[in-house]
Amino acid sequence: xxxxxxxxxxxxxxxxxxxxxxxxxxxxxxxxxxxxxxxxxxxxxxxxxxxxxxxxxxxxxxxxxxxxxxxxxxxxxxxxxxxxxxxxxxxxxxxxxxxxxxxxxxxxxxxxxxxxxxxxxxxxxxxxxxxxxxxxxxxxxxxxxxxxxxxxxxxxxxxxxxxxxxxxxxxxxxxxxxxxxxxxxxxxxxxxxxxxxxxxxxxxxxxxxxxxxxxxxxxxxxxxxxxxxxxxxxxxxxxxxxxxxxxxxxxxxxxxxxxxxxxxxxxxxxxxxxxxxxxxxxxxxx
Numbered sequence: 578x579x580x581x582x583x584x585x586x587x588x589x590x591x592x593x594x595x596x597x598x599x600x601x602x603x604x605x606x607x608x609x610x611x612x613x614x615x616x617x618x619x620x621x622x623x624x625x626x627x628x629x630x631x632x633x634x635x636x637x638x639x640x641x642x643x644x645x646x647x648x649x650x651x652x653x654x655x656x657x658x659x660x661x662x663x664x665x666x667x668x669x670x671x672x673x674x675x676x677x678x679x680x681x682x683x684x685x686x687x688x689x690x691x692x693x694x695x696x697x698x699x700x701x702x703x704x705x706x707x708x709x710x711x712x713x714x715x716x717x718x719x720x721x722x723x724x725x726x727x728x729x730x731x732x733x734x735x736x737x738x739x740x741x742x743x744x745x746x747x748x749x750x751x752x753x754x755x756x757x758x759x760x761x762x763x764x765x766x767x768x769x770x771x772x773x774x775x776x777x778x779x780x781x782x783x784x785x786x787x788x789x790x791x792x793x794x795x796x797x798x799x800x801x802x803x804x805x806x807x808x809x810x811x812x813x814x815x816x817x818x819x820x821x822x823x824x825x826x827x828x829x830x831x832x833x834x835x836x837x838x839x840x841x842x843x844x845x846x847x848x849x850x851x852x853x854x855x856x857x858x859x860x861x862x863x
Contacts, residue, residue, distance in 0.1 A: 662781050662806060669782040675770065678817055679780050680752035682772045683719050685728075685742070685813060687712035693773035693813040694742065695823065698753040701859055702728060702742040703851075704813035705828050706735050709742070717744040719751055720780050732858030736797070737846050738828045741858035754815055756848050756855070757822035763801075763847075765789045771805055771827060771843065773814030783807075788835050788842060800844045801825045802833045807843030816845050824848055 669675045685694040685704050692708035694717065702717055709715050715728040726744040733740040763769075765787055772782045785805025792799045803816065807830050816825035825845035833842035848855075 658806075658808065659776050659778060662775065662778065662783065662808075665783060666781045669770070669784060674821060675772075675782050677752065678754060678770065678815075678821065679772055679782060680720060681754045682780065682815065683717050683744075684774055684779060685709065686716045686718065686725075688714055691774065691810070693811060693827075695772075695813070695815040696744075696751060696753045697756055697823070697859075699860065700726075700744045700746040700751075701731065702744055703756075703815070703823075703826055704740050704742060705826065706733050706738045706740040707828075708813050709740050710735075715742060717742065732854055734851070734854045737850060737854070739826060739846055739851055739854060741854065754817065755822050757818065757820070757824045758848065758852065758855075762824045762849060763787055763818060768819060769803065769805070769824070770817045771803070771807065771811065771814050772817070773811040773827065775808040775810040777810070785843070788833060790847075791833055791842075791844075793831070793844065798850055800828075801847050802831075802835075803827075803843035803845060804835060804840065805843050811843070826851075 670679065681696045683694045683696060683702060685692045685702070685708055687709055689712055690708075692704060694702040694704035694708070696702055696719070709730065715730070716725050717728045718725045726746055728742040728744040731741045731743040757763075767787045768784060769787055770782060770784050772780070775781055783806055785803050788802040788804050790799040791802045801816070801824075807814075807827055811827045812829070814827040815823040816827060818824050825847045827843055827845045829844045830841055831844055832839050834840075835842065
């Protein structure tokens with residue numbers, strides 16, 4: 578048989594092109610792919626994203642809860658009753674003598690709530706009996722101090738709604754308000770100050786005037802009526818005269834006729850009615 582170089586050459590080229598076409602069909606046939614590694618990278622990224630989503634969700638829920646609580650409590654702090662008290666107290670507190678009175682007005686806390694009291698020296702605190710009645714513990718806190726003091730009942734008169742506490746202050750000399758024990762303690766229309774913890778607020782100073790003595794059903798003696806903004810939480814607040822002495826203790830409010838109209842007046846127990854209780858509850862004067 579005759580050997581045809583041209584045909585052999587064509588066959589050779591044809592096989593070469595066919596081989597090249599097969600190679601082009603699988604351009605990455607010789608490369609090895611690490612599918613397991615890529616899957617691991619994908620899992621790692623997904624886990625990181627999940628953790629980030631969970632963290633952001635938790636932060637959002639915490640912030641939303643905090644904002645919700647603030648918005649719920651805000652109207653109790655700032656409203657048509659409290660705003661005038663805050664502004665008025667701020668103005669009064671710029672006076673040095675008012676600031677000194679405030680330092681002696683304490684918060685009396687129990688397992689059932691809180692009220693106001695004032696320090697009359699030696700750790701003795703005057704407050705209302707209903708503030709501490711039937712409570713398992715009594716805690717007294719002075720303004721501006723981180724420390725609180727355990728207190729015990731030294732004496733009380735439930736009919737007057739007055740209690741004298743003894744706070745365990747040791748040998749400390751803490752700010753106090755002197756009580757006015759002279760017979761002639763006050764006059765009608767006399768200007769007074771009341772300092773207390775009304776309406777979820779603390780250390781609020783207000784000013785007002787004495788209306789006079791008014792009879793109250795269920796009490797043997799009349800009480801002092803005040804033309805002053807007194808609210809819940811003022812129980813146990815001192816009524817302070819222009820000489821800086823406590824002349825009465827706030828215990829309630831009631832509608833009282835004053836200047837031909839009915840007003841919501843503060844009611845207070847005059848210090849003169851507490852004289853016997855003070856003598857028996859306080860140590861003798863040396």
